[in-house]
Amino acid sequence: MQAPPEEVDPDHAREWLEFTDPADPEHRVRADLTWLTSAWTCVYGRGCAGVVAGRAEDGCCNHGAFFTDTxxxxxxxxxxxxxxxxxxxxxxxxxGDWTEADDLDDDDQALRTRVVDGACVFLNRADHPGGGGCALHGLALRTGRHPLETKPDVCWQLPVRREQEWVDRPDDTRVLVSSIGEFDRRGWGPGGHDLHWWCTGSPTAHVSAEPLVDTYAAELTELLGPAAYRELRRLTHARLDLGLVAPHPASPRPVPVELHRRRPT
Known part of the structure; x- marks a missing residue:
């Protein structure tokens, strides 16, 4: 059986930042700067080992994509x-039949993209004349759009994890806290450690010349809003200039990727 690439320990030190959304005083953002300043990038088709052993060509498309809402x-x-x-x-x-229901637990069902021959119905094989990979991703590129406009939410968000909760403060005020971090194998729940889910913690995928806060600008803007993303990027680069961010151990050494970033505009 094909083994996943080597991973770093997920319990490494992390640097977190929290700030108020400039566009909404009732919205607080918590961001994992160690993850957002890392060199992670998707390596599908150029070293990706996939999420099912022996099926690297499927990438992370084997289980279909569950839809978050209507x-x-x-x-x-x-x-x-x-x-x-x-x-x-x-x-x-x-x-005409590209979705299917699947059990989330003993009581609930959810709709997802259909799984055909062990992978999402939209995954083109390498022998397809139009090229292998996600048909919805290819459509976005062909029509000059960002893939987040055509793909299911879970597909364009991973491996960034956003969690949101309303927090009641001691002074009877209430704020929505959005936490942005790394979707490591623990994000999949108790069975996560048995999954062939490796990319966020493996040096194999930490090969970008720019930090994730820049390369994932569109996705982070969609998740947080334009004003919050701009503030996140400004504060992240300011911390980098001061050298205060605990680096991600999967990113290249001895020269951190942060030294290669573009200056904020």
Whole structure:
């Protein structure tokens, strides 16, 4: 069985930052600067080991994508309607039946993209004339859009993890706290340590010349809002200038990737 690449210990030191959203005084942002200043980048097709042993060509597309809400489903549905046979290898068979229900636990079911032959129905194989990989991702690139406009929420958010909760303060005020961090294997719950989920903690995927706070600008803006993202980026680069961020141990050494970042504009 193919083993996943070597990973660092997930309990390494992390540097966190918290600030108020300039556009909303009732919104606080907590950000894992160690993750956001890391050199992580998606390495699908260039060293990715996949999430199922022996199926590296599937990337992280084996289990289908669960939809977060109706808006997510409708946005993806509109993108599916744009796909052609050249975009999507399985369109002739599955164009009208690309979702399925799956059990989340003993009581609940949720809708996800259909799994066909062990992978998401939208995953084109390497022999497809239009190229391998996600058909929805390819559609975005072909039409000049960002993939977050065509793909399910879970697909474009990973491996960034956003958690939100309303916090009641001692002075009877209430704020929404959005936490942005690394979706490591613990994010999958009690069974996470048995998964072939490796990329956030492996040096194999920490090969970007720019920090994640810059390369994931579109995704972080969508998750936090434009004003909060701009403040996050400003504060992150300010901390880097002071050398106060605990580095991610999976990012390259001895020269941290932070030294190669572009200056904030």
């Amino acid at each position: 808006d997510d489903l409708e946005r993806v549905g509109a993108a599916v309607a744009e796909l052609t046979d050249a975009d999507w290898q399985r369109r002739p068979r599955w164009a």
